[in-house]
Amino acid sequence: xxxxxxxxxxxxxxxxxxxxxxxxxxxxxxxxxxxxxxxxxxxxxxxxxxxxxxxxxxxxxxxxxxxxx
Ligand SMILES: [Zn+2]
Numbered sequence: 001x002x003x004x005x006x007x008x009x010x011x012x013x014x015x016x017x018x019x020x021x022x023x024x025x026x027x028x029x030x031x032x033x034x035x036x037x038x039x040x041x042x043x044x045x046x047x048x049x050x051x052x053x054x055x056x057x058x059x060x061x062x063x064x065x066x067x068x069x
Contacts, residue, residue, distance in 0.1 A: 023035070
């Protein structure tokens with residue numbers, strides 16, 4: 001599983017150079033702001049606003065509320 005695919009299946013992604021960005025699902029009032037940066041090389045995500053970050057498993061756990069892929 002690729003983190004870009006995992007997040008892209010759930011959120012709208014926008015290309016940003018060799019990275020991707022999206023609207024962060026982990027904080028409120030995030031509607032119009034692409035603060036979630038996804039790094040395909042490192043397979044990580046980071047939100048510039050709320051500080052949410054991690055890899056595949058953290059995203060899945062936090063987004064789906066389940067503990068494993
Ligand atoms: Zn956030």
